[in-house]
Amino acid sequence: MRYAYGFSSALLIGGAAISLITGHPAGAQVAQNDESRMQHVVPRAGAPASFADLTEQLQPAVVNISTRQRITVNTNPFAGSPFGDLFGGLTPRGGGVPQTREAQSLGSGFLISADGYVVTNNHVITADGQGKVEQITVTLTDGTEYPATLVGNDAASDLAVLKIERAKPFPFVEFGDSRKSRVGDWVIAIGQPFGLGGTVTAGIISAVYRNTGSGGAYDRYIQTDTSINRGNSGGPLFDMQGQVIGINNAIFSPSGGSVGIGFSIPAEIAEPIVQKLMKGQVIERGYLGVRIRPMDEDIAASLGVPSNRGEFIQSVEPGEPADKAGLQAGDIVLKVNGQNVTPDQTLSYLVANIAPGTRVPLEVLRKGQKLSLTATVGKRPSEEELAGRVFDPEGKPQPGQPAPEQAEGVLEKSLGVRAIELTPQIAGQLGLPSGTKGAVIDAVDANADAGRKLQRGDVVLGVNNNPITSVAELEAAVKAAKDAGRDAVLLQVKPLRRPQDFIPVRLR
Numbered sequence: 001m002r003y004a005y006g007f008s009s010a011l012l013i014g015g016a017a018i019s020l021i022t023g024h025p026a027g028a029q030v031a032q033n034d035e036s037r038m039q040h041v042v043p044r045a046g047a048p049a050s051f052a053d054l055t056e057q058l059q060p061a062v063v064n065i066s067t068r069q070r071i072t073v074n075t076n077p078f079a080g081s082p083f084g085d086l087f088g089g090l091t092p093r094g095g096g097v098p099q100t101r102e103a104q105s106l107g108s109g110f111l112i113s114a115d116g117y118v119v120t121n122n123h124v125i126t127a128d129g130q131g132k133v134e135q136i137t138v139t140l141t142d143g144t145e146y147p148a149t150l151v152g153n154d155a156a157s158d159l160a161v162l163k164i165e166r167a168k169p170f171p172f173v174e175f176g177d178s179r180k181s182r183v184g185d186w187v188i189a190i191g192q193p194f195g196l197g198g199t200v201t202a203g204i205i206s207a208v209y210r211n212t213g214s215g216g217a218y219d220r221y222i223q224t225d226t227s228i229n230r231g232n233s234g235g236p237l238f239d240m241q242g243q244v245i246g247i248n249n250a251i252f253s254p255s256g257g258s259v260g261i262g263f264s265i266p267a268e269i270a271e272p273i274v275q276k277l278m279k280g281q282v283i284e285r286g287y288l289g290v291r292i293r294p295m296d297e298d299i300a301a302s303l304g305v306p307s308n309r310g311e312f313i314q315s316v317e318p319g320e321p322a323d324k325a326g327l328q329a330g331d332i333v334l335k336v337n338g339q340n341v342t343p344d345q346t347l348s349y350l351v352a353n354i355a356p357g358t359r360v361p362l363e364v365l366r367k368g369q370k371l372s373l374t375a376t377v378g379k380r381p382s383e384e385e386l387a388g389r390v391f392d393p394e395g396k397p398q399p400g401q402p403a404p405e406q407a408e409g410v411l412e413k414s415l416g417v418r419a420i421e422l423t424p425q426i427a428g429q430l431g432l433p434s435g436t437k438g439a440v441i442d443a444v445d446a447n448a449d450a451g452r453k454l455q456r457g458d459v460v461l462g463v464n465n466n467p468i469t470s471v472a473e474l475e476a477a478v479k480a481a482k483d484a485g486r487d488a489v490l491l492q493v494k495p496l497r498r499p500q501d502f503i504p505v506r507l508r
Helices: 008-013 015-022 052-061 267-278 297-303 321-325 347-352 383-389 410-415 424-429 471-483
Strands: 062-073 099-111 117-120 132-139 145-147 149-154 159-163 186-191 199-210 221-224 236-238 244-251 262-266 290-294 311-316 332-336 359-366 369-376 417-421 439-444 459-463 488-494 501-506
Touching: 052 062, 052 186, 052 236, 062 117, 099 186, 117 267, 149 267, 159 267, 186 244, 199 262, 221 244, 244 267, 262 267, 290 347, 311 321, 311 424, 321 369, 332 347, 410 417, 410 471, 417 471, 439 471, 459 471, 471 488
Parallel strands: none
Antiparallel strands: 062 099, 062 132, 099 117, 117 159, 132 145, 149 159, 186 199, 186 236, 199 221, 221 262, 236 244, 244 262, 290 311, 311 332, 332 359, 359 369, 417 439, 439 459, 459 488, 488 501
C-alpha cells in the first residue's frame, strides 16, 4: 500500500508557513482526517466520481490486528464414551495431561493518536471458550508489525484500546460527530475482511440508531449497506469528510457473508468509552434490574397501547433498584428521566447512560393507568455476572466451562453433573418461588447414571433427606457419601416442568 500524505513536500519548505495556514503549531502531529488535510481530497456533494483520494489519505491510519491464542483441546479419541476413563488425553480421570493447540484470529482497527493508541472491537482481541490470548500484533498498511499491549477493554460496548510503540509518530485519525449522520449519506469502510488487508468498500447509511433487539446496554447502531464481512470487525466507518463516525462491529447474515446489512458502533457512543479506557478508568453504567421485552404489535394490541413507545417489564429482580422503586412485572416504562422510551432509544440504553446513584423519575403505565415512580439507578454488573443471572433451560450450558466428563470437581467426578447456584433470578426464570434454595443442574454427563435420570434445569433441593442450599453444600453431601463408601445418593429434586421427586443416583 502506498503511504501518501498529500503535502509532505510543503512541510519541508517551512514550518512557520504551514502553522499559519493550518492553525497548528509547527511540528505538531496532525490527524490524517484533520480538516486542513481533507479539504482537497473529500468528494464534492452528490455521487462521488471516486473515493481514491479519500482512501489514500485515510488508509495509513487503519491497521490489521491478529492474535495468537492457546486453545485447550481433547485428544482422547474415546472421550465421552464408556472407554474414556481408560485412556489419557484431556479426561482427568484417565490421568492424561490437557493438550493445547495454537489458534489465530484476525480483525481490524485504527490509530487514534500519534503515540500509538489503537481502537478495535473487544471480541477481536478476546479468546473464545477455553482459549487464552498470548500475543496481539498490529500491522500497518506498509506491512510493518508491532507487538501490542492491551490498555483496556469493555465487553458491554465491545470496545478495546491497544498501544503500540515506535520512535517516530504514527499516522492517526480522529472521531467525528455521528449525530450529524443521515440516512442516505455515503460512507466507506476500510478493514481486513477474510484476512484481505487494506480492503475498501463503500455504501450508504441505511438507518441511524438501529436497535438490533439484543437488549444490551448499547443496542444502538448505525446500519449500512457497505460490504462488511468477517475480519472487518473493529475497523472504522468514515463519512465523506473523512471523519470516523462508526466502528464496524457486526453483520446480519443467514449465510455468514455480507448481505448488505452491517452495523457500526456510533462515534458518539464509542469516543467517551475509548477516552476512559485510555486513562485506565473503570466504565460504570446505570442498572435497574429488570428483564424487558420490546413493545411488539401483539403485546401492544393485547394491552391497547401504541407499539412504538415504551418497553414491557417481564420480571423484576428482587432487591435491585427497580424493585425498590416499585416497578412490577407487567408494567410498561414510557419515560426515563423525561426521555421517551422508543425502539430507537431503548430502556437499556437510557439507563446505561445514567451515572449509578442518580435518582431519576420514571413514567410507567400499569393496568391502563399512568404512574410516576422514582428510582435510584444502581451500578450495572459485568457482562459475565449478567450472563450468570440468566438461565435458559432450553439453551446451552454456561459458556467457558468444561463438560462434566472433563472437569475435576467433586460433582463432575462422582456424580457426573455440573451445577450452579440457584439465585432468586434463576428461580423466577424456572417458575419457582423466590425463596427456593438449592442448586441448579447446568450440564450432565450422558454416560453417568445421572445422565439417564437428570437434565439441565433440574433443581437439587436435598441429599439423603438433608436439605441443601448451595452448590458447596451439594458437593459436601456427595463427598460425604463417597467417603462413607456409599454407591449412590438419594437426591430430592424439582425436575424441570414436573412435580418434586426423590431420585437415587449412582456414584462413579
